[in-house]
Amino acid sequence: DTEVTQTPKHLVMGMTNKKSLKCEQHMGHRAMYWYKQKAKKPPELMFVYSYEKLSINESVPSRFSPECPNSSLLNLHLHALQPEDSALYLCASSHKNRATGANVLTFGAGSRLTVL
Amino acid sequence: GIQVEQSPPDLILQEGANSTLRCNFSDSVNNLQWFHQNPWGQLINLFYIPSGTKQNGRLSATTVATERYSLLYISSSQTTDSGVYFCATRGGSNYKLTFGKGTLLTVNP
Numbered sequence: 422d423t424e425v426t427q428t429p430k431h432l433v434m435g436m437t438n439k440k441s442l443k444c445e446q447h448m449g450h451r452a453m454y455w456y457k458q459k460a461k462k463p464p465e466l467m468f469v470y471s472y473e474k475l476s477i478n479e480s481v482p483s484r485f486s487p488e489c490p491n492s493s494l495l496n497l498h499l500h501a502l503q504p505e506d507s508a509l510y511l512c513a514s515s516h517k518n519r520a521t522g523a524n525v526l527t528f529g530a531g532s533r534l535t536v537l
Numbered sequence: 538g539i540q541v542e543q544s545p546p547d548l549i550l551q552e553g554a555n556s557t558l559r560c561n562f563s564d565s566v567n568n569l570q571w572f573h574q575n576p577w578g579q580l581i582n583l584f585y586i587p588s589g590t591k592q593n594g595r596l597s598a599t600t601v602a603t604e605r606y607s608l609l610y611i612s613s614s615q616t617t618d619s620g621v622y623f624c625a626t627r628g629g630s631n632y633k634l635t636f637g638k639g640t641l642l643t644v645n646p
Binding site for chain 1: 567568570572577578579580581582585623625627632633634636637638639
């Protein structure tokens with residue numbers, strides 16, 4: 422079982438719908454990430470939150486709106502999506518080990534989104 | 538930004554065979570991870586290995602940072618090893634992990 426929990430596992434939505442993807446971790450990690458993955462491609466970074474502040478936005482369209490309500494939760498609000506936004510959305514978290522310098526990403530199982 | 542290249546892109550093995558997957562990167566890195574993505578999409582962290590060698594059961598990994606490559610060894614492969622293997626690394630940024638395109642491994646019974 423993954424220590425990063427994503428819900429829902431599957432989501433089908435129309436182009437006019439508003440929906441949200443949710444991610445939760447209880448490992449005390451202070452960095453959380455959203456990645457988008459299309460079929461047969463590697464994950465692509467969308468957003469990074471560090472200590473609950475948005476630190477990286479990889480020029481993601483505004484129809485994707487991230488939110489970090491607290492250090493354990495990360496949401497991705499979806500509105501007016503296009504069919505080409507259909508993909509696997511992966512959440513991850515990480516924390517830097519001060520002693521070793523290791524900064525290991527742990528991924529959730531993903532939310533598979535289909536936009537009709 | 539950092540470029541990450543993986544080879545081979547595809548690999549088909551019979552159960553029990555050994556294999557070596559390679560990851561080349563274009564610049565100095567402070568982080569390198571190997572992941573396995575199973576057919577259901579779950580990305581599992583296999584190794585955090587910015588340098589040196591680590592082993593975990595039938596899997597081992599070696600990174601030679603000065604020569605900018607990392608190798609993942611799979612011995613006595615099993616059908617459950619099938620999936621995509623990604624290497625990913627960071628350069629200067631603390632947060633942006635750049636992924637290679639992956640190696641699709643198929644292990645046949």
